[in-house]
Amino acid sequence: MRLLAWWSRRMLSAALTLLLISLLIFAASRLMPGGFAEVVLGPFASAEEKAEVSAKYGLDRGILTQYWLWLSSAVHGDFGLSMITREPVTTEFGLRLPVTAELTILGMAAAIVFGVPLGVLTAIRAGRRGGGALGRLASGFGVSVPEFVLGSLVVFLFSRYALGLTVGGYVPFGTDPAANLRAMVLPAAVLSVFVIAVTARTTRDAVLTVLVEPYIAAAVARGESPGSIVRRHVLRNASIPVITVLGTVTAYLLGGAVIVEYLFNLPGIGSYVVQAVGRRDYAVVQAGVLLAAVVFVVMTTLTDAVAGVLDPRFGRSA
Template sequence: MLAYTIRRILMAVPVMGVVAAIVFSLLYLTPGDPATVLAGDQATPDQIEKIRAALELDQPPHRRFASWAWQMVNGDLGTSIFSGEPVAHMIGQRLQPTFSLLILAVVISITVGVPFGVVAAARRGGWTDRALVYFSTLGFSIPSFIAGYALAFIFATQLRWLPVQGFAPLSDGVPSWLRSLILPAVTLSLVYAALIGRVTRASMLEVLSEDYIRTARAKGLPPWRILFRHALQNAAVPIVTIIGIGIATLIGSAVITENVFAIPGIGRLTVDAILHRDYPIIQGVVLLLSAAYVLVNVAVDLCYTMLDPRIRY
């Protein structure tokens, strides 16, 4: 297990290198010039060229990439073009809101999706099964920003139970932290919970038709023990897989959700950087999220061996 973990982490290094090259290439191929945005509408061509030279944007692409890659290897993500602050510092200031939102959304999605899918499979054709189908269809159909505005209108504007926008750090207390994240986390988890519920139901239906489940029922074991001890454990591999894959969906949706609820996280930082063509910030954020996704995949692969002893690497 340890050797496999080390191999997977080492395999992630060239993957991150390919991601870095692709991100760098796409950013510099897109229309727009940071020097023009930074100089303003009244700037002369000479002023724009001076800014480009100061930012080293007049260098050939391969030199810019080599310089940036060397900085990245040394732990330096570069400096923001517009604010002049280190990119690592700017990202570090936004980590808590984003990761708090993602963790809470994952917890809500798993807590709702897995039990819902198990009960729907156990009562196939019943009202619980139909409710899961309707819920998943609704979750897949409604865009996250529309769901966010609807939840904010009902629970924040009309009922005044929760704040409309903003983020309260953990230093303000857990209750304040939770109140600021409930609406965006629920908005973010709608599609994710629906996806987990559908996959859980399909996987459980396949397992419940196996012979050992019928044997367990013939022995008189309690239904809850058959479902959660025997069936769910053997159906867990596809569920864990979709949970890991769904992290990418959450990361992408977090950008929209943070802007809807004015959460000062990495999503808003990325949107502002894209609007200003602040390439160092965009590159740093993409690399950070890519590294997080690679680590999640490694963790999912390691969970396989715990859930199914037949799997060995």
């Protein structure tokens, strides 16, 4: 019964959050300087021409009417037509989703394979000589260096010198897996630097918190090996903040790694939405930002659910 009440609160909170976000998205898109008619027709168009374009695309209706029509259609999975290409937004997103999804999968794989072990190792060595300084330095570097700086450096080096990997020239995985991986390795590596650093830092702090607990001292007193203590006692008890940050980072990645997609000329959702902002393609902008919000809310809810399974106290206190 308590679990059902918790899920009901979470679902209600998620629905209200998405409703407020949809309102903010719609209002922000309409408040951007320069409307769709001005962008399409140019600054020297007459008022009559602008009015004709606004009427053609339904932009002359009341703002609340436009919002209601868009929201009611979006609830049923219909995000309308792109105002530029006149193609369904859902179809356009479907073509670009595999690119962003592949970046997300590669980034999260790197976070789990490299970030978690690096954080655990740094925490375990915290009291020893050197204190895991190299791990702390690496995580601090990853968090501090902007993606556009690191990405620009990588693009320059691999474009200037023949180092065996491709910059740009995206090829779908189903068409040529080898060419796809050659084109995706570099952007995924650039994107994963931040993800690995955040995961390693969070894992380190979580493990350090667990290592001072009395049951760890009891395990040491019983003569358990360090590896056994880490596996049996440390990892599970330190997993909740790690899972939380992994869920948040997944939502960030899937929401669109805009800078990386732009630098490496990848036809993902993030770069597509940014282009739509410049064109005042309201349907695409609204759908893209709403999709990112949905992913974030869903990942947060799933993260809380997993945390509740690992530690029942989490669900009772949430």
